[in-house]
Structures are given as structure tokens and as C-alpha cells.
Amino acid sequence: MAQVILESVGKIYPGNVRAVEGVNVNIANGEFIVLVGPSGCGKSTTLRMVAGLEEITEGTIKIGERVVNNVVPKDRDIAMVFQNYALYPHMTVYKNMAFALKLRRFPKAEIDKRVQEAARILDITHLLERKPKALSGGQRQRVAVGRAIVREPSCFLFDEPLSNLDAKLRVTTRAELKRLHQRLKTTTIYVTHDQEEAMTLGDRIVVMKDGFIQQQDTPLKTYNHPVNRFVASFIGMPPMNMFDGTLKREGDRLIFEEGQLVNAQKVKQRADEPEVYTGEVRTAGSGFKLPMRRELEQRLAGYVGKHVVLGIRPEHFHLRPVAADSVGIPVKVNVVEPLGNDMDLYIDTPLHPHKIVRIEAEPELGSGSQLTLHVDPMRVHLFEPGVTGKNISLPQ
Ligand SMILES: Nc1ncnc2c1ncn2[C@@H]1O[C@H](COP(=O)(O)OP(=O)(O)OP(=O)(O)O)[C@@H](O)[C@H]1O
Ligand SMILES: [Mg+2]
Known part of the structure; x- marks a missing residue:
């Protein structure tokens, strides 16, 4: 587990597209942080910079004590879950979950222990021999999370992991993710444009607009004391x-x-x-x-x-x-x-x-x-x- 620190982080895409500017966030070890804001505000860009999938134009990102600006994704000790789960269709659930560990040459017994444990936590033990196409959306999503868990990373990164699920399943899966975090206490950065998801999941929420952070506070503080009109209108429904x-x-x-x-x-x-x-x-x-x-x-x-x-x-x-x-x-x-x-x-x-x-x-x-x-x-x-x-x- 690790703290994650973003200092004056900015991103300019080729063509001089300014996506993120001056982002400062201190994420404590074990904290669940939600980046929330309207489409195009720079949430995914910020997350992808932490993951190492996007180069950092300005500023510094630290995971644990280490500056990771120039560290390749696989050496950052993070695991990311995307909106489209990107499971390997020809592999069983077990193999999907074991794959990253196998690549890293983990001993077979250790792989089996981790996969079984993650499957138990996520309640997918009975699905381990199935292939992804034989799973429901919610089950696929759990496998994607399982694949992240088995790596025991120091930080989980989620980018809108629930947005392919129907409304009811979103709510139950959201509660599962929260329980999972209470159990594993892994530092988590979670991206969503859904203010309700942000409010219910985050220890703290970071509200962004046009590449800038507007406010970072606990959900209740953000709701009760919004710093500006944008945050006031964006958080709370209706x-x-x-x-x-x-x-x-x-x-x-x-x-x-x-x-x-x-x-x-x-x-x-x-x-x-x-x-x-x-x-x-x-x-x-x-x-x-x-x-x-x-x-x-x-x-x-x-x-x-x-x-x-x-x-x-x-x-x-x-x-x-x-x-x-x-x-x-x-x-x-x-x-x-x-x-x-x-x-x-x-x-x-x-x-x-x-x-x-x-x-x-x-x-x-x-x-x-x-x-x-x-x-x-x-x-x-x-x-x-x-x-x-x-x-x-x-x-x-
Ligand atoms: N590869 C790229 N090249 C150029 N511009 C990009 C690229 N990726 C994203 N952008 C721009 O950067 C800004 C931020 O995009 P980003 O994907 O981070 O937004 P987001 O908050 O995740 O939005 P959404 O909720 O729609 O996923 C947008 O204006 C987007 O058009
Ligand atoms: Mg996005």
C-alpha cells in the first residue's frame, strides 16, 4: 500500500490541447479518492498519468516515496480497471485472473492461492472455469476487479468501472466495491462523472472542471460547503x-x-x-x-x-x-x-x-x-x- 501524491500536475496533448492544469492532490495510504466532474474535465487524463499510460507534461507524481514520472506502467505497482473490462475472451475466468501473475513468473501455488482468495472475496468461485462470453455484465466486471486484486498492488485505479452496468447493478456493485475497499484498504483512485457514485464511495472527492480542481473535501463537506457555484450545482441531485x-x-x-x-x-x-x-x-x-x-x-x-x-x-x-x-x-x-x-x-x-x-x-x-x-x-x-x-x- 502507498500514498500517492500529485504535485502541480499538468497535461498538454499534442496539438496544444490543454487537458489538466495545476493538479495538487495528496492521497493518504489506504484512502479512497474519487475524481468527479463533467465529461472532458480531465479525470481520465489524470488517472492515466498516475498509471503511466499518458506522459506527464508538468509536475511530479509520487507513488509511495518514489517519483514515477519516468517509470513504465508495469513497474508502478498499480492495477487499473477500465470501463470496458478488456477480459481475454479465449481464457477462462481463472486464467484471466492468473495471467498477470504468470507473466511475472509467480510460483503456481502462489498464483492459485491468490486467485482462489480473490474469487472468494468477489463471490465468483463458481465461475472460474467459464469464459467471459458466458458471464453477465456484472460478473465480467467482478472478474476485471479480481484481476486487479490478485496483483496486490499498492494502488487501485478505476476509470468509470460501473458505467456499462444497468442502474440497479451499478448500485449493488458500488456497494461491493466499497466493502472490498474496507476489507483490503488499498489506496484507490476512482474516476466517475456520476456525483452520486462519488458521494457514496469516496473518503474524499475531488471535483474537476475544465482541467482544474474546483474543490477536494469529504462528500459531506462538499455538499454542505461547496466553494463555488459550479460545485454547488454539480454535487447533489436534483x-x-x-x-x-x-x-x-x-x-x-x-x-x-x-x-x-x-x-x-x-x-x-x-x-x-x-x-x-x-x-x-x-x-x-x-x-x-x-x-x-x-x-x-x-x-x-x-x-x-x-x-x-x-x-x-x-x-x-x-x-x-x-x-x-x-x-x-x-x-x-x-x-x-x-x-x-x-x-x-x-x-x-x-x-x-x-x-x-x-x-x-x-x-x-x-x-x-x-x-x-x-x-x-x-x-x-x-x-x-x-x-x-x-x-x-x-x-x-
Ligand atoms: N489523446 C488525446 N489527444 C488530444 N486531446 C485529448 C486526448 N485525450 C483526451 N483529450 C482531451 O483532453 C480533455 C480531457 O479529457 P479526459 O478524457 O481526461 O476527460 P474525462 O474527464 O475523462 O471525460 P469523460 O467523462 O468524457 O471520460 C478533453 O478535452 C479531451 O478532448
Ligand atoms: Mg474519462
Whole structure:
């Protein structure tokens, strides 16, 4: 087992394509780190540089105490599992798993011991004599993991290993991978574009966008204290609702007043990134108002009169007041989606259509209802406008 350290790592592909820049990550021995972000943000490139499959343009990568920049993949003591499992079709499961050890001239008895042990852990002992084409997707995936385990590497690298599985199998296999890690405690770097997978698997998650790290924290810290608007929108499903508006002083309180964007323009982003519009904000007095918590007043003083963006997660709206100073927002319900225990409401606030709210199921509510929803001022966020607008409401 080993720690893995990335220092100022960058990658420029031929043709001057900048894929990754200034990546600093310290992965502790035994830690499970997830790189997450939208398509093209540089996750696979980063992982492949650790694996040695891609040359490192800038910076240093260390595995254990050793700088590996110029070490060939097979000498890096890592094992990688890809999205397409790339099993050898003509070999049995046993031989697939034994292959790398055989190449390294391990004694037969040792190979057998490791293969049997890995098969037992992964519950594929009964499949050892089958060939890959006689396996289900989930079973193939376990064989691919088995092939990595038998090598007892100091680090596992996974690149979207579950994305070929159907939704249900993804969830169960995800839990298996987590159990496996708790058992083997091998340092792991795991790449996914699925924020839920990142949240459930990672000891820490590293959120990337356009080749840069936006935030690296525990899943809960990332969810509760996103450093910017991008992280706030990317982590959490349904995504955080964003409201353009202005910060104003009213009496002795700073309040957010909902406003409307004029000359609104959609910021060009990749298809799987949250939509962002820019423009100038106008308040006409018809928007909702929300007082900011007092401990933020000093910090926010410089933003009075300026365009800011209020963020409220769907699950932080409630039908009844939730705090002494909880605030009501008048909304119109367009669509109701029952989820069993909970329900999603697609709502319009006075100035923002198409927002989404998740509350406990309430049979009375139907589309067309007008109601007042309550939010706890402690749980809202305030951002600077822009795609990666800074979170100006973080505790300091
Ligand atoms: N061999 C290559 N040559 C040139 N550009 C590349 C090459 N491989 C990747 N890129 C570019 O580098 C950027 C990062 O790609 P990368 O594959 O690391 O993204 P990713 O985060 O893994 O995305 P996905 O979720 O789609 O797998 C992209 O803009 C991609 O087009
Ligand atoms: Mg990728």
C-alpha cells in the first residue's frame, strides 16, 4: 500500500490541447479518492498519468516515496480497471485472473492461492472455469476487479468501472466495491462523472472542471460547503436551485431580493454541465425576500447593491416554518412527481420559473396549487454570479 501524491500536475496533448492544469492532490495510504466532474474535465487524463499510460507534461507524481514520472506502467505497482473490462475472451475466468501473475513468473501455488482468495472475496468461485462470453455484465466486471486484486498492488485505479452496468447493478456493485475497499484498504483512485457514485464511495472527492480542481473535501463537506457555484450545482441531485438577485440593506438586516436577469445570455458549457445565464439583474419589488444570517453581515457588506446568486437545495424547502426566522416564499406548483416517501414539486417563484423542491409526500398537493414554502436561512448559500462564482456565505 502507498500514498500517492500529485504535485502541480499538468497535461498538454499534442496539438496544444490543454487537458489538466495545476493538479495538487495528496492521497493518504489506504484512502479512497474519487475524481468527479463533467465529461472532458480531465479525470481520465489524470488517472492515466498516475498509471503511466499518458506522459506527464508538468509536475511530479509520487507513488509511495518514489517519483514515477519516468517509470513504465508495469513497474508502478498499480492495477487499473477500465470501463470496458478488456477480459481475454479465449481464457477462462481463472486464467484471466492468473495471467498477470504468470507473466511475472509467480510460483503456481502462489498464483492459485491468490486467485482462489480473490474469487472468494468477489463471490465468483463458481465461475472460474467459464469464459467471459458466458458471464453477465456484472460478473465480467467482478472478474476485471479480481484481476486487479490478485496483483496486490499498492494502488487501485478505476476509470468509470460501473458505467456499462444497468442502474440497479451499478448500485449493488458500488456497494461491493466499497466493502472490498474496507476489507483490503488499498489506496484507490476512482474516476466517475456520476456525483452520486462519488458521494457514496469516496473518503474524499475531488471535483474537476475544465482541467482544474474546483474543490477536494469529504462528500459531506462538499455538499454542505461547496466553494463555488459550479460545485454547488454539480454535487447533489436534483441540483441546487439558483436565484439571481441583489443584496440590500433593510432596517438593520441585509436581505437578498430576488430579481430578474435582463439581456440574459446562456453561458456556453458542455452538455452535462449545469446551465448558467449571465446578464444584468433588476429588482422590481415583485420578487421574494430573504434575510441573510447575521454572522455573514460583515462579510457581505461589500456586496450590497450588487448582483448575487442565492442557492437553495431542493430538500431545504419545507411546507411549514423550520426555524424561528424561517422565511416564506410564495410559489406556484406546476408538476408534482410522487416518489413514495417524498415528492418533487416543479415550481415557479415570483421571478424564476422551473425550480425544483423535494418535500415529504403530501397527498393534498396537486399541480396548480399556490403555496408558501419555508427555508431555513442557515441552509442557503450566496454566490458571486458566473459559472464558478465564489461562495460568499461559507463559514470562515
Ligand atoms: N489523446 C488525446 N489527444 C488530444 N486531446 C485529448 C486526448 N485525450 C483526451 N483529450 C482531451 O483532453 C480533455 C480531457 O479529457 P479526459 O478524457 O481526461 O476527460 P474525462 O474527464 O475523462 O471525460 P469523460 O467523462 O468524457 O471520460 C478533453 O478535452 C479531451 O478532448
Ligand atoms: Mg474519462
